[in-house]
Amino acid sequence: MTPDHLVVAPILLALGTAALMLLLGEGRREFMSVLNVVSTATGLGLAIALLRAVDASDVPAAFSVYLPGNWPVPFGIVLLADRLSAMMLVLAASLGLASLLYALARWQHAGVYFHLLFQLQLMGLYGAFLTADLFNLFVFFEVLLAASYGLLLHGGGLARVRAGLHYISVNLFASVLFLIGVAILYGVTGTLNMADIAQKLPDVPVSDRGLLHAGAAILAIAFLAKAAVWPLNFWLPPAYASASAPAAALFAILTKVGVYAILRLWTLCFPATAGASAHFGSDVLVWGGMATMMFGAFGMMASQQVARLAGFSVITSSGTLIAAIGFDAEALSAGALFYLASSTLAGGAIFLLVELMERARDVEMGPEEIDDGKDALPAFIDGEPLPGTNLDDDEEALIGRAIPAAVAFLGVSFAMCAMIIAGLPPMSGFVGKVAMLSALLELEGTAAWSMFVVLIVSGLLAATGLVRVGIRHFWTSQDRPAPRLRVVECLPIAGLLVAAAVMVFQAEAVLGYGRTTARGLHEPTLYIEAVTGTKPVEPMTKGTP
Known part of the structure; x- marks a missing residue:
């Protein structure tokens, strides 16, 4: 398979798997679980192959462009993979595989269409990272959001329904803003292709410049809401805390989709060479990102539940990345990309840990005393055990044997x-933060020094909140029984943390990848030339071998 065809392969794989699952129905769930694992693992392999293909080039920005309909640019759909999108694909597939393996222990039995929704979620993520035009970005956004609605409600319970309604309402409103912003940009530029928009921006007349900025601002609000930037992030902690553990772990990358969209479009359309529109909205990104960092850090300090603390950690991560983007500094963007990968892996791992950490408390208190604000997954329905439920000699449900x-x-x-x-040493979060702090020292101005301070203070607050939770769960109860774990629940967590540890041992290589990626992002003409220079494949004439 050529690199160009690799671009569309992950999307088609997830779509084809979801279609096959729909045809099979819910009666063959064991077969679908195997199919889901094989498809997700294959998707991860394709993502890694695509990353290696684009990273094999020595140029700052290596692109693999694919025209699914074989229409000339900018009239047809365009898919594009570069170092940034390939990295996001690998992260999405890694979290997907870890979440799925964890769900096989029991969560796949908590409701219908879990495997189908899971593949549609992956398809939406893959498409959002690979598309090169705004309308298809909207389409893939809606696919992943529709699947996330079902995954959030998977397992039932009043808390999930309540948080799900808030989550759906906010995202539907953001989608409306997305459409309005896209419509305004299309009215001003006459195109939805990202490269074509960036190419036409300098030619927008002064009379339409205000309308252009209004459309970009409306679109940015939609992306910032999806990225959970303050004050548009009130929905995230309750929604992620109420979701099942595998769904929440996969959701750890959903906010990064909004971050990715802002990083892609802002560096492409509003670089320093954009004239009157140069760095449009940079102050909002910088100061809004710092406010989000502090909001998330204080939220972690105030959280009494591990699940809510994990949700606030995702908010802090998003704020850090948004603020770093707003500086439009290549070295800072490189450190932020390292931090993005590290925080995403850690976010997925801690959401999977939440349920396992609470399991010992549930055993100690007894089921009649548990009141954590959400319904637990039942072991029996109408007196019959769920498929895959472990029972002891007394017909009591077991999560798994104690190890x-x-x-x-x-x-x-x-x-x-x-x-x-x-961001404590010697883990990967520390490497990413040190890279960003070093880059901030090279910048001038109040914003750079404020970011420097906020980055350190937010880390200290986060460390305090995490240490307090750790003490409460591991030190304060001497008589707490050992939790019952399954190997299939532990392996995904260990895999994500090993991947984060490998980033430390290969820090120079990963930072080098980030520096090359940032260099390509801050040279938007390379992206524009790659897309506009791609020609449709000539049809084969009669007699051509």
């Missing part, structure tokens, strides 16, 4: 997640 190292595994895993999220 001697269960508490040690949870403690070490939580400590690693805490160190990554707070």
Whole structure:
């Protein structure tokens, strides 16, 4: 398979798998679980192959462009893979595989169409990272959001329904703003192709410049809401805390879709060479991002539940990335990309840990005393055990047999997640933050120094909140029984944390990848030339071999 065809392969794989699952129906769930694992693992392999293909070039911005309808640019759909989109694909597929393996233990039995919704979620993520025009970005956004609605409500319960309604309402409103912004930009530029929009922006007459900025601002609000930037992030902590563990772990990358969209469009359409529109909205990104960082850090300090603390950590991560984007500094963007990968892996891991950490407390208190604000997954329905439920000799439901190292595994895993999220040495979060702090020292102005301080203070607040939660769960109860874990639940967490640890050992290589990626992002003419220079494949004439 050529690199160009690799671009469309992940989308088609997820779409084809979802279609096959729909035809099979819910009666063959065990087969669908195997199919889902094979498809998701294959998607991860394709993402890695695509990353290696675009990274094999020595140029700052290596592109693989694919025209699905074979229409000339800008009239047809365009898919494009570069170092940034390939990295996001690998992160999405990695979280997807980890979440799915965890769900096989029991969560796949909590409701219908889990595997179908899971593949549609992956398809929407792959498409959002690979598309090169705004309308198809909207389409893939809606696909991933529609699937996320079902995954959020998977398992039932009043808390999930309540949080789900807020989540759906906010995202529907953001989608309306998305459409309005796209319509205004189309009215001003006459195109929806991202490269074509960037190419035409300098030619927009002064009389239409205000309308152009209004459309861009409306579109940015939609992206910032999806990226959970303050004050548009009130929906995230309750929604993510109420979702099942595998769904919440996969949701750890959903906010990064909004971050990716802002990074892609802002560096492409409003670079320093954009004339009157140069760096449009940069102050909003910088100061809004810093406000989001502090909001998330204080939220982590105030959280009493691990799930809510994990949700606020996602908010802090988004704020850090948005603020870094607003500076339009190549070195800072390189450090932010390293931090993006690290925080996404840690976010997925801690959401999977939440349920395992709460399991011992549930055993200690007894089911009649538990009141954590959301319904637990039932072991029995109408007196019959769910498929895959472990029963002991007394017909009592077991999560899994206790293993001697269960508490040690949870403690070490939580400590690693805490160190990554707070940016403490020697984990990957520390490397990313040091890279950003070093870049900020090279910048001038109040904003750079404010970001420097906020980055350190938010890390200290996050560390304090995480340490307090760790003490409460691992030190304060001496008589707490060992939690019952399954190997299939532990492997995904270990895999994500090992990937984060590998980033430390290969820090120079990963930072080098980030620097090359940032260099390509800050030279938008390379993106424009790659897209506009792609020609449709000539049809084969009669007699051509």
